[in-house]
Amino acid sequence: MRKLLLLVLFVSVATVTYAGGYRVSVQGQRAIAMGHTGVGVVNSAELVFFNPAGLVYLENKLNVSVGVSGVFTDVLYQNTEFGVSSETDSSVGTPLNIYASYKVNDWMSLGLGVYTPYGSEVTWPTNWEGSHLVNEIELAAIYVQPVVSFKLSDHFSIGGGPIFVTGSVQFNRNADRTATDIEGNRSNIAIDDSGVTNWGWSVGAMFNPTENLHVGFSYRSEIILESEDGEATFSNFPNTTRPGVPPNGTTSFNAELPLPAELTVGLSYEYNKWLFAFDYNRQFWEVYESLDLTFGNGSSSINPRNYKNSSVYRFGVQYEATEKITLRAGYYRDETPVQPGFFAPETPRNDSDGFTGGLSFAVTPKLAIDASFFYLRFEEVDASYDAGSGGPFGGTYKSSAFAPGLGLTYKM
């Protein structure tokens, strides 16, 4: 059995995941290891994120989970017709999560979570072939959420709480495919904003038909980040009074970036030393119709996105190998929200398969070290973005993401 698990782990390592768009599924070391399932798993304070309703079923009074992953992403691009190729600067994101819950009494628990479900960091070589769409983008959104969980009976609980989001964005692209100043330097627009805040909420419910079977539901609301006082920098535009050509220098900009709503239903089943979990995510990307930037100097940039709602299917398994060691593995299928003709190199995500694994080592009965990894494998895809200046920009893309992570779980 152990050999089999090792094999599963090994196979899993050979292939790990992200989610579509700029959703990043790294919200708990134990969950990651199990295909990022968790809406029906009563295991740790990670429930603050996955399903606040489940917190009240945790056995201990105090539960704390902290974790960090190193997300290594790589995107390759090539176009055989024009003989060009490019590769993103291998960036390392380090999404962090902190969860804690406290059982106030038998029927109520309180919790607090800090996590980063949305983000993106893609850096192409400056002035690469697709630089009129993106040179570099860095998005980050930190969610801070207090939750409360009520046990209505041994079979049913509910939970939820408000979410405070603070986000930041940096984005740099060239004005179009060809514009330069007299020296041939490409005309460029860069935007930068941070501390963009807004509020949202999440709710969850858990139903336990038997002691071993948990069925979960959770919904996290859409949050629109409205950037209003960021700084836009225009550089290398020609010195001209021609209408439509903006002046060089800094100005303000307005933009809206949606962080879509997400619905999750799922279950887990315990059998001896085994635990099986399944989650279904529905991500409401439809809200991301267009990334429109309006600049203080009167110019604007309209970037149609036309995302569609998308689904993720997640499977996870856990095995208590010894008293001290628990092994986990998982798989998920992540469908892209990007529609044909809108495949922008800023979030080059097509359908992907996520392979995950990990383990917990109980240092003491109260403290465990959690390790996880995921590998997200994208099929090689021929795709294009057709709504940019100068017509379609396309080619073949191949990307992957790999994320090892470490965390601590403490219970008392």
Place this chain on the structure above:
Amino acid sequence: MMRKNIKYLAILALGFVACEPEFDNPIEESGVYTNGEADFSTYVALGNSLTAGFADGALYITGQENSYPNIVSQQFKSAGGGDFTQPLMADNTGGALLSGNQILDNRFVLAFDDKGAPIGPAIYTGATPTTEISANLGSSFNNMGIPGAKSFHLAAPGYGNVAGVQPGLANPYYVRFASSTTSTVIQDAVAQDPTFFSLWIGNNDILSYATSGGVGVDQNEVPNLDPSTYGSTDITNTTVFAGVYSQLLDALTANGAKGVVLSLPSVTSIPFFTTVPHAPLNPADESFGPQIPTLNATYAGLNLAFEALGVPERAIQFSTTSTSAVVIKDESLTDITDGLAVALAGTFGPLAPVIAAQFGQARQATANDLLVLTSSSVIGKLDTDRLAELMGLGLSQEQAGQFSVKGVSLPLEDQYVLIPAEQTAIENARNGFNATISALATANGLAFYDAAADLAQAANGGIPLQGGEIVTSQFITGGGFSLDGVHPTPRAQAIIANGVLDAVKKTYGANLPKVNPVDYGTVTLSNSVN
């Protein structure tokens, strides 16, 4: 426990390595693109301004970087091509100095006024030129394109002698990298031992005649086989061209090099000749409209004389409701000055011979005449020299003024107009040159790119690109021609590069990537003008 942990770490490390994405068929790997029968390791490009990357009336760095040979060389690199060096100018200002004195003008840029209305092409004054012609860069450059060179110049010793620049015997661009004061361009090219070459030469053998309105001599009319006797604006004799072209190809192919040659496009379909209409005189123009009755009254007398002299078709009249054609001097017309002088004696007295000489070969332009781009700045302008001359002969300022407005009452000189006879001379020579080029391409087994066909398409409907973009020969807005109205934009250079690549693929069985012309720019904007 420890051993087990190490095992897991090892698995993690393995997984990390396996996670690097890789294409099924990465284009960097050999075998995707192939050189066929050609060897691109040393590519040398021969030609004139088109090859050099000259644009906007000047040679400057970004123009050179977007020259078709430079673009082609980047594509060759995917199939064994080597480095491609160019004699880059010192700046993007254009213009150049000889011993510190500016001898070549800065580039044109497209300027707008403070209300955003277009002013048009203007000389860039944002910087002073820093390229010193006499600073020799050494002779080994892959791009041997020499702006202004005619076919026979490539084989002319001393064409790069700095001492010959001021007298007009040498070419300042070649001076910059000639190997010696007596070297020839073809010698310097062959000395690099090219394995592959491109040759696009002959355009200037007709173009300089055309842009100067045909003031030069067509050396085919009375065959003159000695190019050393040619003026700078003459049409080269087709036999001379054939001899030189053959000599160039013999030198280039002597060591077995493969190559590509390009045909010569029609020069009269470029914006330099198609932008100024033959009938630009607008009655709504305040400086012209009110003068029409007076002008027509004056011309009525002249028209009677034309009729009496048997040339009624030369009658000149301006419309008060629509645009009128300019008045030109057509040197192919029989000169009737003497007859006119007699006929006008009654009206003009002793001044009759002066007026008669002015209109002895005059007529109004027709749609078959091509006005050069530079005529736009003189049409309707007062010729102050002529005004002074006429006043010196006794006319009042008003009378003299009436006979001194260029293209209206003072016929436009030969240099501003290409009349049909001149166009025919140009076209005949071009057809002769092109017949030589395609025949020698076939005889030598070389690739042949019919650049003339692509330019014809740009002039007739345009060349469609992706995303609904289209490249036409329309001045400024068409995207094909730079602001001098003669030379291509980077976008047109990219189209030419694709044509060259196609020809090379076809002839030598090579598989090469093309370029996307929408990634190449058109005209450059700047308000740094005087």
